[in-house]
Amino acid sequence: MTVLNAKDLMTENVVTVPPETPVLAIARLLSERGISAVPVLGADGKLLGIVTEADLIRRLTGGDGKPMGLLRQLFTDMDRLADRYAASHGATAADVMTRDVVTVAPTTPVSEIAAMMEEKGIRRVLVTHEKRLLGLVSRADLLRALVEPPAESGEYSDERLRRAVLAAMRREPWADTFFTLVDVKDGVVELHGFSNSAAVLRGLKVLAAQVPGVKAVVDNTQPMPAQLFAAA
Secondary structure, three states, rough: OOOHHHHHHEEEEEEEEEOOEEHHHHHHHHHOOOHHHHHHHHEOEEEEEEEEHHHHHHHHHHOOOOOOOHHHHHHHHHHHHHHHHHHOOOOHHHHHHHHOOOOEEEOOOOHHHHHHHHHHHOOEEEEEEEOOEEEEEEHHHHHEEEEEEEEOOOOOHHHHHHHHHHHHHHHHOOOOOOEEEEEEEOOOEEEEEEEHHHHHHHHHHHHHHOOOOOOEEOOOOOEOOHHHHHOO
């Protein structure tokens, strides 16, 4: 039986932000890309933290605004309280991000990742090497591994490649997954349906070709009819 590691399942093209990114820009990014978290990278490319939906919600709720009595002050960790204030009132990724990020190595077995997610109650782990981000493994990635084991030859199945191409398309605002259909046969990606423009078609070909395991990309699309383009 093939033992899967983090590198076998991770999403490599992870959306990241620098620490000075405004909170509102991060909220818009999460909404537009349909993702629930973004890692924060420093200028040297090293992982600094992660901003999740929970971090943004905490910022929206803010503190309770109530004065703290002397007795409570004596038994309160002031450093922790200051961190919570910064997270709930901060304006940038550096202010609101979670710094204690759960990370794994590329060689970490999937079974350990699953146990870690269950124990810590988290939805994702970041894959790093020497503090540099390599990818991300989510609960959805683990579920896909259960329903579709990898081929013994080490090659990806056609269905897995198809899903990988669709996932890459959904991350790009210019890529249309409604009118452009994706099929994969023997590692060859076939594009069907309609394309908005020659530029979009070129972009789709490059996008699909970059997915690991894809052997070739064949264009079987047609120019989008005027009535469909008006409705798109």
